[in-house]
Amino acid sequence: MRVANFTKAVAITSAMIWAAGCSTTSTTTDGGSAGSANGGQSGSGASSYGASSGGVSAGQVVTREDLNQLQTVFYFDFDKAVVRQQGFADLEAHARYLAQNPGAAVRLEGHADERGTREYNMALGERRAKAVERLLMVNGAASGQVESVSFGEEKPAMIGHDAASWAKNRRVELKYLSK
Amino acid sequence: MVDLRSYILPTCLALLIHGAVLLLLSTHWIDHAEPRRNTPRHIQAQMIELNALAQRQAEQEQAAQEKARQQAAAKERERRERERALAEKRQQELQRKKAEAEAKRKAEQAAERKRQEALARKREAEQKRQAELAARKKAEAEARKRKAEEQARKAEEQARREAEALARQEAERREQQAAAEKELQQALERERQAREQAQAAARQASQAVIGDIRGYIQAVLQDSWRIPSTARNGMEAVVAIHFLPSGEVDQAYIDTSSGNAAFDNSAVQAVYRVQTFPRIAEVDPILFERRLRKLLVKFRPEGLRW
Amino acid sequence: MVKLIQLWTFMLATLFTVPVHAELVVEVTQGVESPTRIAIVPFANESALALSEDVAQVVEQDLGRSGFFEPMSRDNMLGFPSRQQDVFFRDWRISRMDYVVIGRVQATGSGELSVTYELFDVLRETSLLTENVSVTPEGLRDAAHFISDRIFEELTGLKGAFSTQIVYVTAEQMGADRQRFRLMLADWDGARAQTILESPQPILSPAWSMDGSKLAYVSFETGKPSIYVQHLATGQRERIQSFPGLNGAPAWSPDGQRLALVLSRDGNPEIYLLNLQTRELQRVTRHYGIDTEPSWSPDGQSLIFTSDRGGQPQIYRLNLATRNLERLTFEGNYNARGRLTQDGRFLTMVHRSQGGGNGFDIAVQDLKTDRVDILTRSGLAESPSIAPNGSVVIYATQEGTRGVLAAVSLDGRVQFRMPASTGDVREPAWSPYLR
Numbered sequence: 001m002r003v004a005n006f007t008k009a010v011a012i013t014s015a016m017i018w019a020a021g022c023s024t025t026s027t028t029t030d031g032g033s034a035g036s037a038n039g040g041q042s043g044s045g046a047s048s049y050g051a052s053s054g055g056v057s058a059g060q061v062v063t064r065e066d067l068n069q070l071q072t073v074f075y076f077d078f079d080k081a082v083v084r085q086q087g088f089a090d091l092e093a094h095a096r097y098l099a100q101n102p103g104a105a106v107r108l109e110g111h112a113d114e115r116g117t118r119e120y121n122m123a124l125g126e127r128r129a130k131a132v133e134r135l136l137m138v139n140g141a142a143s144g145q146v147e148s149v150s151f152g153e154e155k156p157a158m159i160g161h162d163a164a165s166w167a168k169n170r171r172v173e174l175k176y177l178s179k
Numbered sequence: 180m181v182d183l184r185s186y187i188l189p190t191c192l193a194l195l196i197h198g199a200v201l202l203l204l205s206t207h208w209i210d211h212a213e214p215r216r217n218t219p220r221h222i223q224a225q226m227i228e229l230n231a232l233a234q235r236q237a238e239q240e241q242a243a244q245e246k247a248r249q250q251a252a253a254k255e256r257e258r259r260e261r262e263r264a265l266a267e268k269r270q271q272e273l274q275r276k277k278a279e280a281e282a283k284r285k286a287e288q289a290a291e292r293k294r295q296e297a298l299a300r301k302r303e304a305e306q307k308r309q310a311e312l313a314a315r316k317k318a319e320a321e322a323r324k325r326k327a328e329e330q331a332r333k334a335e336e337q338a339r340r341e342a343e344a345l346a347r348q349e350a351e352r353r354e355q356q357a358a359a360e361k362e363l364q365q366a367l368e369r370e371r372q373a374r375e376q377a378q379a380a381a382r383q384a385s386q387a388v389i390g391d392i393r394g395y396i397q398a399v400l401q402d403s404w405r406i407p408s409t410a411r412n413g414m415e416a417v418v419a420i421h422f423l424p425s426g427e428v429d430q431a432y433i434d435t436s437s438g439n440a441a442f443d444n445s446a447v448q449a450v451y452r453v454q455t456f457p458r459i460a461e462v463d464p465i466l467f468e469r470r471l472r473k474l475l476v477k478f479r480p481e482g483l484r485w
Numbered sequence: 486m487v488k489l490i491q492l493w494t495f496m497l498a499t500l501f502t503v504p505v506h507a508e509l510v511v512e513v514t515q516g517v518e519s520p521t522r523i524a525i526v527p528f529a530n531e532s533a534l535a536l537s538e539d540v541a542q543v544v545e546q547d548l549g550r551s552g553f554f555e556p557m558s559r560d561n562m563l564g565f566p567s568r569q570q571d572v573f574f575r576d577w578r579i580s581r582m583d584y585v586v587i588g589r590v591q592a593t594g595s596g597e598l599s600v601t602y603e604l605f606d607v608l609r610e611t612s613l614l615t616e617n618v619s620v621t622p623e624g625l626r627d628a629a630h631f632i633s634d635r636i637f638e639e640l641t642g643l644k645g646a647f648s649t650q651i652v653y654v655t656a657e658q659m660g661a662d663r664q665r666f667r668l669m670l671a672d673w674d675g676a677r678a679q680t681i682l683e684s685p686q687p688i689l690s691p692a693w694s695m696d697g698s699k700l701a702y703v704s705f706e707t708g709k710p711s712i713y714v715q716h717l718a719t720g721q722r723e724r725i726q727s728f729p730g731l732n733g734a735p736a737w738s739p740d741g742q743r744l745a746l747v748l749s750r751d752g753n754p755e756i757y758l759l760n761l762q763t764r765e766l767q768r769v770t771r772h773y774g775i776d777t778e779p780s781w782s783p784d785g786q787s788l789i790f791t792s793d794r795g796g797q798p799q800i801y802r803l804n805l806a807t808r809n810l811e812r813l814t815f816e817g818n819y820n821a822r823g824r825l826t827q828d829g830r831f832l833t834m835v836h837r838s839q840g841g842g843n844g845f846d847i848a849v850q851d852l853k854t855d856r857v858d859i860l861t862r863s864g865l866a867e868s869p870s871i872a873p874n875g876s877v878v879i880y881a882t883q884e885g886t887r888g889v890l891a892a893v894s895l896d897g898r899v900q901f902r903m904p905a906s907t908g909d910v911r912e913p914a915w916s917p918y919l920r
Binding site (some may be wrong): 003079117118123127150152160 | 664690702708710729732733749754775776777793819836865867868909912
Binding site (some may be wrong): 237362389393396401403406407408417439440445447454471473475476 | 509510512521522553608640642760778840851853856858
């Protein structure tokens with residue numbers, strides 16, 4: 001039993017070491033891959049990522065009216081802080097708007113669903129907000145224009161205890177403090 | 180020398196104390212050295228093994244005793260018979276002798292009467308034959324004397340013969356008695372051996388009884404022991420229990436602590452919760468004294484979560 | 486003289502021929518794993534006053550909820566003695582009780598009440614404890630908890646934690662987009678609850694200082710999370726240095742000198758130590774993953790915390806002096822918010838088992854054997870907080886759609902719900918021993 005535990009510990013520890021060794025790059029891919037993908041996208045002007053709403057194409061000037069058509073809530077998988085691809089185009093548009101309007105500022109509010117512990121979810125919300133923040137910065141927003149705050153599981157969008165509610169609560173809300 | 184003398188008093192005291200202790204111990208031992216089994220044990224269903232053993236043991240010992248007693252009684256009866264026969268014979272002899280003496284006395288009286296008559300007749304004829312009479316008288320007296328002497332001699336001879344017979348008989352009787360005693364000794368020896376065998380069997384049987392009781396006490400205490408939440412695998416408390424012969428718990432206390440108050444307490448409480456162990460009351464009293472009056476119970480939980 | 490010698494010889498011979506048997510040892514390895522039976526007889530009221538509390542009932546609840554005792558129902562009692570001469574041990578034995586507690590409340594001349602109680606051992610038919618407690622009529626509940634503590638300690642050898650308190654957070658929905666958060670303080674059993682902070686913004690992670698005089702917590706009252714320290718006696722509060730991003734999960738060091746907390750000021754949630762005197766900040770974790778929920782080992786030598794550095798949240802222990810890091814949990818795919826018992830042996834945590842779906846439960850891990858036991862089956866349990874004597878874990882869970890507080894004995898034998906409170910209840914934190 002003890003030997004088994006020890007073996008297990010060794011196995012997991014070595015797995016962790018291995019994971020740590022290569023996941024430094026893998027995190028960069030988390031936010032970074034999205035960033036580089038977007039970078040490529042802005043360069044080529046390709047819209048292969050099919051914007052979910054609006055129709056604001058890459059490279060164009062984003063107007064204040066355009067903002068109303070952009071997605072402002074971005075959803076996440078359980079215990080994940082990776083922005084889904086369908087949000088990339090709209091986030092890029094927000095970033096361009098911020099780049100074109102230095103006086104504008106946004107606040108990114110990270111949230112988690114109720115499952116798991118509160119402080120862990122607070123950190124998770126923080127990570128989600130930061131992931132979105134990185135995307136905005138990579139696409140041209142200045143650091144002074146974006147602030148992140150996590151509310152963890154404290155402010156659910158839907159008060160329910162089912163998978164549908166949880167899916168709606170694992171989110172980052174992008175709010176313009178000034179436009 | 181002076182030093183040695185100073186040891187006398189302490190030595191005496193020590194010996195005295197030892198003596199007292201030994202005396203107490205020895206009486207204890209002697210008291211119980213001879214098993215008394217007067218009544219057969221009451222048999223109860225759940226005690227089949229235990230009672231059957233005790234019963235068998237008691238029966239064996241009783242049988243051995245009974246046999247020895249019967250043998251001894253037979254010897255005794257024989258001896259008494261012989262003695263009575265001897266006494267009767269002696270009595271007959273005495274009566275016979277008495278009758279003989281009587282007959283002799285009667286004969287003497289008759290002879291005297293005859294002699295007086297003859298004298299009266301002869302006194303009338305005295306003048307006639309003075310010298311003749313005197314001589315005849317003298318001869319008659321001498322003859323009488325001789326006869327009496329002869330008779331006394333014969334009686335003496337008879338008595339001597341009788342005494343010799345008696346002595347012979349007495350010796351015979353002694354011999355017989357010695358033989359009887361020897362036989363009695365042998366019977367006793369046989370009895371002793373039988374008892375030793377019975378005791379060995381009893382020892383084995385009591386071993387079995389102890390094992391049985393041990394399992395019984397364990398089972399009862401496992402039902403009674405409420406393991407507290409603070410108990411952990413590996414904890415160990417030893418409780419000493421003093422029983423009364425009735426099976427009642429006289430007292431229970433921690434002999435070796437586990438270091439955990441609640442655990443120790445639960446172990447002692449387990450004993451007090453049972454209060455009486457009825458099957459202990461059915462155990463042979465000597466066995467109880469020797470093995471069960473005080474016993475130790477080790478409480479050591481296994482298979483707890485922690 | 487010769488005879489005397491013969492006698493001695495005989496005695497010595499006797500001594501050595503007496504059969505010597507080793508004392509018979511019976512070994513008992515199994516038993517009934519069940520709580521101790523105790524009867525708390527209703528205390529006689531001899532004060533001529535209407536009493537605000539049923540002292541015996543409070544004691545009964547205290548002991549029953551500890552998991553160590555199984556109090557007798559009053560309906561089954563054959564009598565209600567309040568004095569020793571009226572206690573018939575045979576009756577209590579027949580009722581299968583191991584212990585019985587009697588008591589009475591009397592008025593003293595000075596307007597105070599005097600509560601006298603006596604604890605008896607039914608099986609040994611002895612009195613174990615008798616005492617007299619003087620309180621104001623409002624303090625009857627304190628007297629009851631005190632009596633519970635004394636009985637608990639007498640019978641288990643553990644210090645009772647019935648005079649301790651808890652803090653917790655409630656949230657009420659006040660309208661479509663308005664909420665009211667309250668930080669509450671109550672007796673360990675949830676009674677005598679009082680609000681110590683109210684805010685329209687979230688309050689979370691209340692933590693007791695080791696002396697029980699202060700609380701640290703996170704409040705969003707400025708729109709962003711900040712850590713506050715509040716003195717319980719005065720209500721006076723202070724916002725400690727606030728950084729951009731996360732400011733969360735405060736935990737007092739056992740010596741009260743430092744606060745472990747989580748900041749994301751360097752870009753990622755990491756654990757820091759804040760020296761409360763010098764305000765000096767020291768970063769202790771360095772990893773791109775989430776590191777949060779620090780908690781001190783009782784000796785103050787190491788921190789345990791939650792980290793997802795292995796791909797999913799698991800609990801780690803970091804020795805502060807040697808920097809040695811050790812993963813503690815391996816069972817289940819989600820283990821978080823670890824808390825150690827005061828003896829350092831047991832780790833309680835929020836646990837989700839492998840393939841356990843969405844169920845989050847409170848689990849306890851024996852760090853000596855690494856055995857893990859799941860104490861709840863509620864599905865959405867969180868925030869376990871251990872009584873200072875390690876007997877009971879209080880936690881938050883869902884009942885219907887509402888958050889409630891519940892408690893479970895560390896051995897999982899006894900669970901109970903805390904009294905209902907308005908709103909959603911969460912984030913309980915058990916105080917250290919007070920007084």
